[in-house]
Amino acid sequence: MGRTSAVDDALLDKLEILADAAKYDASCASSGAKRRTGGPDGIGSTTGAGICHAYTPDGRCVSLLKILLTNYCLFDCAYCINRRSSNVRRARFSVDEVVRLTLGFYKRNCIEGLFLSSGIIRSPDYTMEQLMLVARTLRRDHGFAGYIHLKTIPEASPWLIEQAGLWADRLSINLELASDRSLKEFAPEKDGTAIKAVMGQVGERIIEAKEEKRRFSPAGQSTQMIVGADASTDLSVLETSDTLYRRYGLRRVYYSAFSPIPEASSALPAKPPPLQRENRLYQADWLLRYYGFTVKEIAAGGEGGMLDLGIDPKLAWALKNRERFPVDVNSADREMLLRVPGLGARAVDRIVEARRHTTLRLEDVARLSSGLKRARAFLIAADHHPGGLTDRADLRQRLVAPPKQLSLF
Amino acid sequence: MRRVELKDGADLDGFRRALRGLVALGVGPDEVVWSVGAAPSLFGDAAPLPADAPPVSLPRPVGALIESVVCHRDPERYALLHRLVRRVLRGERDMLDHHADPLVHRLALLDKAVRRDLHKMHAFLRFHEVRDPDGAEHYLAWFEPDHFIVEATAPFFVERFESLVWTILTPVGSLQWDRRSLTVGPAALRPEGLDRDDRFAEGWQRYYESTFNPARVNPTAMRAEMPRKYWANLPEAAAIPAMIRSAPARVQAMIEAEAAAPRHRTPDKAVAAMARQEPATLAELNRIILAADPLVPGATQAVLGEGPAGAAIAIVGEQPGDQEDMEGRPFVGPAGQLLTRALEEAGIERDAVYLTNAVKHFKFVARGKRRLHQSPTAGEVKHYRWWLMKELSFVRPRLVVTLGATAALALTGRSVPVLRERGPMDFGDWNGFVTVHPSHLLRLPAGKGAEQAYRDFVADLRQARGMAKRTG
Numbered sequence: 001m002g003r004t005s006a007v008d009d010a011l012l013d014k015l016e017i018l019a020d021a022a023k024y025d026a027s028c029a030s031s032g033a034k035r036r037t038g039g040p041d042g043i044g045s046t047t048g049a050g051i052c053h054a055y056t057p058d059g060r061c062v063s064l065l066k067i068l069l070t071n072y073c074l075f076d077c078a079y080c081i082n083r084r085s086s087n088v089r090r091a092r093f094s095v096d097e098v099v100r101l102t103l104g105f106y107k108r109n110c111i112e113g114l115f116l117s118s119g120i121i122r123s124p125d126y127t128m129e130q131l132m133l134v135a136r137t138l139r140r141d142h143g144f145a146g147y148i149h150l151k152t153i154p155e156a157s158p159w160l161i162e163q164a165g166l167w168a169d170r171l172s173i174n175l176e177l178a179s180d181r182s183l184k185e186f187a188p189e190k191d192g193t194a195i196k197a198v199m200g201q202v203g204e205r206i207i208e209a210k211e212e213k214r215r216f217s218p219a220g221q222s223t224q225m226i227v228g229a230d231a232s233t234d235l236s237v238l239e240t241s242d243t244l245y246r247r248y249g250l251r252r253v254y255y256s257a258f259s260p261i262p263e264a265s266s267a268l269p270a271k272p273p274p275l276q277r278e279n280r281l282y283q284a285d286w287l288l289r290y291y292g293f294t295v296k297e298i299a300a301g302g303e304g305g306m307l308d309l310g311i312d313p314k315l316a317w318a319l320k321n322r323e324r325f326p327v328d329v330n331s332a333d334r335e336m337l338l339r340v341p342g343l344g345a346r347a348v349d350r351i352v353e354a355r356r357h358t359t360l361r362l363e364d365v366a367r368l369s370s371g372l373k374r375a376r377a378f379l380i381a382a383d384h385h386p387g388g389l390t391d392r393a394d395l396r397q398r399l400v401a402p403p404k405q406l407s408l409f
Numbered sequence: 410m411r412r413v414e415l416k417d418g419a420d421l422d423g424f425r426r427a428l429r430g431l432v433a434l435g436v437g438p439d440e441v442v443w444s445v446g447a448a449p450s451l452f453g454d455a456a457p458l459p460a461d462a463p464p465v466s467l468p469r470p471v472g473a474l475i476e477s478v479v480c481h482r483d484p485e486r487y488a489l490l491h492r493l494v495r496r497v498l499r500g501e502r503d504m505l506d507h508h509a510d511p512l513v514h515r516l517a518l519l520d521k522a523v524r525r526d527l528h529k530m531h532a533f534l535r536f537h538e539v540r541d542p543d544g545a546e547h548y549l550a551w552f553e554p555d556h557f558i559v560e561a562t563a564p565f566f567v568e569r570f571e572s573l574v575w576t577i578l579t580p581v582g583s584l585q586w587d588r589r590s591l592t593v594g595p596a597a598l599r600p601e602g603l604d605r606d607d608r609f610a611e612g613w614q615r616y617y618e619s620t621f622n623p624a625r626v627n628p629t630a631m632r633a634e635m636p637r638k639y640w641a642n643l644p645e646a647a648a649i650p651a652m653i654r655s656a657p658a659r660v661q662a663m664i665e666a667e668a669a670a671p672r673h674r675t676p677d678k679a680v681a682a683m684a685r686q687e688p689a690t691l692a693e694l695n696r697i698i699l700a701a702d703p704l705v706p707g708a709t710q711a712v713l714g715e716g717p718a719g720a721a722i723a724i725v726g727e728q729p730g731d732q733e734d735m736e737g738r739p740f741v742g743p744a745g746q747l748l749t750r751a752l753e754e755a756g757i758e759r760d761a762v763y764l765t766n767a768v769k770h771f772k773f774v775a776r777g778k779r780r781l782h783q784s785p786t787a788g789e790v791k792h793y794r795w796w797l798m799k800e801l802s803f804v805r806p807r808l809v810v811t812l813g814a815t816a817a818l819a820l821t822g823r824s825v826p827v828l829r830e831r832g833p834m835d836f837g838d839w840n841g842f843v844t845v846h847p848s849h850l851l852r853l854p855a856g857k858g859a860e861q862a863y864r865d866f867v868a869d870l871r872q873a874r875g876m877a878k879r880t881g
């Protein structure tokens with residue numbers, strides 16, 4: 001591969017347009033792939049954990065080259081900058097150009113791999129095939145062992161999605177909106193049933209391939225929901241996630257706060273992004289996946305189907321269930337410790353391990369967890385009892401720092 | 410007091426040797442002064458420790474912790490590790506689980522700092538493409554780690570960039586990889602003009618700027634993960650201040666901008682385009698199958714169905730075999746020849762039948778020169794089912810005959826005990842007929858039983874012929 005000749009101004013212009021168009025997708029993770037190396041003839045490796053190679057000033061990490069193959073699109077989804085009726089500049093990469101850019105950046109250690117998505121051009125099948133060809137060329141012709149995440153086009157024929165799964169580490173299908181009604185309203189050409197059918201197909205193949213020790217999207221599948229573009233409540237968003245985790249075995253659901261976009265559609269009000277809501281949904285999602293909470297319990301911490309924006313959902317739940325506290329750090333079971341605000345799963349594991357050796361005092365807990373300030377009111381230790389603190393009416397105020405101005409305005 | 414001298418940096422070997430000696434002599438942590446580098450110590454004797462002291466056996470996690478902590482810059486690290494080892498040897502074998510112990514806690518912090526530094530070097534090191542005098546590609550990087558981790562990062566970079574020639578320079582040491590061997594070298598100075606003429610580096614900066622969403626600006630979160638000290642060696646970081654400064658104005662402009670009047674465009678065309686995407690003819694479908702990769706690697710080529718579209722009977726076998734794979738045609742091997750003979754005896758012309766397989770690619774294990782056929786898994790059958798169904802929808806036979814259990818599985822979605830259920834069967838969209846696969850007949854030991862089985866097979870085909878006529 002040549003050097004300067006390989007990249008010209010036209011290609012860099014396209015890169016700018018097609019990176020800009022892809023940035024609204026929240027997923028960027030490169031974790032979950034099996035350990036793999038390209039060896040003496042290939043290039044790259046995956047470590048399993050994934051690496052963030054940079055952070056942009058929005059605090060989000062850059063792990064993959066996240067671009068669209070093209071931002072032309074036949075569809076007209078109101079929340080999307082690439083929709084048919086928007087007047088943005090359009091561009092299109094060839095398969096070879098994406099391959100070249102991926103390898104070039106990878107060799108400079110800028111990325112862990114590629115996250116490729118696309119507007120729908122010509123037909124869903126044609127589009128899906130182009131995506132698949134990029135992955136196949138990287139893997140087969142260049143021995144590329146880095147991470148590849150493909151966004152599947154749900155309307156594409158099932159056999160193309162099957163082929164994509166042979167080369168990709170992860171497949172994702174964006175649901176975008178939690179309810180079928182919103183989908184109909186804002187993404188008229190999309191079909192919620194078709195999206196879920198593909199999730200089902202991919203989920204099934206992943207399980208089969210595991211049983212048969214074959215490669216098929218080994219890092220699983222994920223999806224994204226946009227928050228704040230429609231009227232969905234947090235409760236309905238979380239219910240949808242819960243279903244996706246259970247029924248289709250999704251690895252991750254990403255929540256993306258709807259943000260103002262250039263060339264916005266008049267179907268949606270322009271407004272600042274509900275970042276705090278996105279944040280709370282991620283916290284709730286963790287409680288769902290790793291802390292044994294149910295959607296109902298999480299929602300009960302808030303009001304009217306919306307999470308409490310002022311405090312995290314675990315604290316919200318604890319404040320409403322004070323009769324279950326305080327919890328004795330030296331004897332409580334793991335499940336209950338996980339429900340103590342301020343104690344993360346890692347801290348809980350270390351507490352359980354450490355208390356086999358010693359009776360824990362408050363200063364011991366402080367070494368095991370960084371969230372002790374918050375946990376104190378809910379914990380009993382060898383030298384500590386919160387007394388009436390747990391029941392005080394102003395506990396919430398004591399635990400919550402005065403709200404910080406998070407938005408820009 | 411005993412003085413132990415170690416080399417600058419992460420002197421794991423030196424520490425290991427010293428430790429063996431100290432343990433052998435029974436010298437405790439309070440009686441040792443660790444001195445690093447050539448710095449002369451004011452007190453203590455540097456009398457050599459015994460060189461042949463036996464190895465100290467430690468639990469694996471303790472060994473791993475030592476390897477990590479010796480990379481730290483903290484001058485106390487060796488003393489702390491010595492205290493740890495002393496306690497472990499005195500009976501606290503799993504003291505590392507006691508996370509609340511002050512010594513364990515302190516070492517855990519050192520370990521964490523080293524790991525973080527390693528991670529940051531893996532992440533934030535940037536290679537620049539330079540040319541060797543002979544014009545060959547060479548990748549060069551400069552990085553400033555906090556701790557003595559350069560050697561510890563080598564396995565990561567060697568594994569990832571094994572096929573490239575590269576050099577990593579740092580103020581505490583350097584690495585060089587020539588695609589075969591690694592050379593660990595001395596400290597270096599920052600090279601000049603690293604990213605001159607590298608269009609990819611320029612592209613990367615433009616990518617970095619484009620991938621930022623100004624509506625989400627949050628520099629605090631960025632700095633938590635990518636502290637300023639790294640920015641100097643990250644070419645893209647030069648753009649950060651301007652990106653932050655211009656963000657509010659960019660967002661305000663987006664919010665104030667009138668929503669673009671949607672051009673009047675109906676979705677009809679889009680929807681129509683979608684409907685047209687599926688293959689419209691058998692030839693188109695076959696092109697797709699030929700272009701697709703086998704689900705299990707190994708096959709030479711896809712073996713397509715063969716025979717006239719509109720044939721009254723479609724026969725579905727299991728999967729191409731060795732010979733079919735080489736020739737690219739279905740039913741040409743021994744089983745195929747047996748099928749041809751049976752069809753003839755049943756009064757069916759082979760050329761008038763549509764012949765295909767449930768799975769389009771040969772699957773085998775190599776055993777010396779031979780390629781031993783392997784049956785497809787249920788998952789593979791399911792994968793190929795899309796194509797089979799589409800294929801049949803183009804051929805439109807009056808009757809679909811399946812040979813063997815795999816083909817029956819493809820048509821019914823369940824496992825069918827073929828010998829028990831052979832005969833007519835409803836395949837949903839198709840009138841169906843289930844019988845054995847001719848390869849089953851080939852496997853029977855020659856004799857009466859085999860002859861009878863063959864006669865039954867011919868009888869099945871004859872019955873199928875009758876059905877195909879009647880349903881016409």
Ligand code: SF4
Pocket residue numbers: 073074075076077080081082083084118119120187
């Ligand atoms: S299908 Fe919808 S969401 Fe996807 S690129 Fe097109 S307009 Fe955007």
